[in-house]
Each structure stands twice: as C-alpha cells, then as structure tokens.
Amino acid sequence: MAAKWIEALTGSLKQKKQYKQAKARIDALPEPYRSVANAQHRYSMYYGGVTDGDTLVQMFLDLADLWERAAIDGTPVSDIVGDDAVEFAETYAQAYGGTQWIDKERARLIKAVDDAKKKESRS
Template structure:
C-alpha cells in the first residue's frame, strides 16, 4: 500500500530500473555509437516532451536496441541516421507520440474551440 503511494509521488520504480538499464546499455556501446545515441537521447528528451514513463522507457529501449544492433553489424552511423539527424530523430519520435504532453493540449484546444463555436451543444442534440 505504501509502495503505491510512494510511486505516485516519485514515479514507477520499475521504470526507473528500466531507465538505469538503458543508461548501462548505452555506456557499453563503442565511443562513436555511444556519442550518437546520447546526442539523440538528448534531442528526443527536449523535442519529445514525453510525460508518460512507460512510453519514455520504451522509446529509449528501442534506441538502445537500434544502436546495439548497428554496432554489432558495424553499420556506419550515417547509415543509421542519414544526412539529416534532426529528420531522423523527429521521424523516430513519431512512433512514441502517445506519451507527449502536447496531445493533452491539442485535445484541450479542440474542446475549447468546439465549445466557443457552439459545436458541443450541436453534438449533444444529435
């Protein structure tokens, strides 16, 4: 019972464990792959604005998988991210939009405009 309350305040202990595992996995990568993965992580954390821990650890786990496999296959970093790393990162991020805070704001905006335009009343009458 107390554990659930603590997790409400601090977040999921399992997700924290998964995040630490991700960091360990990235730390084990060869230097160039580690640098690329770390740079992508930083950008994704800023750009993605993910608020759901499960989505975040899933995304980071997939990023680690990608770089571990690429390292094992000796795939050049440019073959992974292409010539535009920003485009790569943003395309990668689109797979995890369910956890972004902006989704809640988009819904809030739509509801506010619907209410202001009178669309809410029309839906109830239908």
C-alpha cells in the same frame, strides 16, 4: 505498502530502473555510437514529448538495442541516420506515438474555440 505510496507520487519504480538500465547501456557504447545515441536520447526527450512511462521506457530500450547492434556489427553511423539526423530522430520518436504533453493543451485549445463558437451563435 510504502512502495505503492511512493510510486503514486513519483511513478513506477520498475520504469525508472528500466530507464536507468537503458541509459547505462547507451553510456557504455564505444565511440562514435555513444555520442550519437546520447544526442538522439537528449533530442528525443525534448522533441518526443511522450508522457506515457511504458512508451518512453520502450523507446529508450529500443534505442539502446539499435546502437548496440550497430556497434557490434560495425555499421557506420551514416548508414543508420542517413543524411538528415534530425529527420531520423523525429521519425524514430514518432514511431512510438503514445500520449504526449501537448495533447492536453490541444484539447484545451479545441474546447476554448468550441466554447467561443457556441457563445457567438447564441448572441
């Protein structure tokens, strides 16, 4: 009972556990994979704007999988990221879509403009 009340306030405890596990996997990577994976993780937190917990957790679980596999195979970072690290990180984040924080503001902007147009047409 208490867990449901806590989750209502803070979000899914299962998602938090999965996220922490993914972050721990990234932190356990050997260099240079750890540095790049942590940089991509941080960038994704700012750029992605994903608000859906399941999508966000899956994105970071997959990120850990990607860099673990690269480390195991010895794949050079440049072979994964290519020439443009920002483009790679943004394309990666966009692949997860999901609800983003900006969606709510876009809807507000569209409604405000539509409301203003209606008022103008009545005048």
